Amino acid sequence: MLSEESSDRGDREHKPSPIDVHVGGRVRLRRTLLGMSQEKLGEALGLTFQQVQKYERGVNRIGASRLFDIARVLDVPIGFFFDDMPGSYGNNSTRSRINGAGFAEGQEGFEDDALNRRETLELVRAYYRITEPAVRKRVFDLIKSLAPVE
Template sequence: MARTGESESGERESRPSPIDVHVGSRIRLRRTLLGMSQERLGEALGLTFQQVQKYERGVNRVGASRLFDLSRVLDVPISFFFDDMPDNLAGTYGAAPRGGVRGSLSEAQEGFGDDTLNRRETLELVRAYYRISEPAVRKKVFDLIKSMGPTE
């Protein structure tokens, strides 16, 4: 039986695998949260910005060594790229469902629509938050924002 993304003859189909698309979207998310351009990420990895674009769209599959390099450059654990994977994808490929990974971002994001993290407002808010250099002040801002939301 052929894997998703492959034809019965074993050749790669032209459409990207849903997992490659998910990993690519997580690369783009982290890069934009850091305020990093595709060019800068490419330079750090020894790639062109076009290659970075292909990874972010899921057109090019990210290999293990490249994933390791990305986690180092983007300063996230490798598991970050698989966090928030839709349950239907995780189940299809035998991965743990959303709640199965300890410390995944999905726990903190319940109730958000899929596009919340990709909105400009969210990105600007996160960038502004991380520009607060004093850890104690940043913690107070965090606590303030949490207190303004609905209680669980």
């Protein structure tokens, strides 16, 4: 039997889970870094671009088998979608269960949206288009030298 609270959910605006929003954002990040459109990702998964949009916004929750398919298409391990999980959602025990080998330590309370900015994505794409490894390393070193020391 449905509780009064759960039956009222249809009447109220649905607020996506922060975890679903994070995972969807990571799908968007990887898709964009690959230069793949929502339409292309949808075709590879047998979905419409509107379904991909809903996954990326966290409006629709991504099930385990679908996440497995997305990871395969985007050529990343499943743990990628949980990297940089903000605040209390990203505790170490969760991370080690997701990855098995454990993730590199992320910042607690990671709230910076820099990874989702178009500027960041364009910079990363341009960086990886540099085919000469020595030149790419020099660009990397230059950027690091220009950033303030923490």
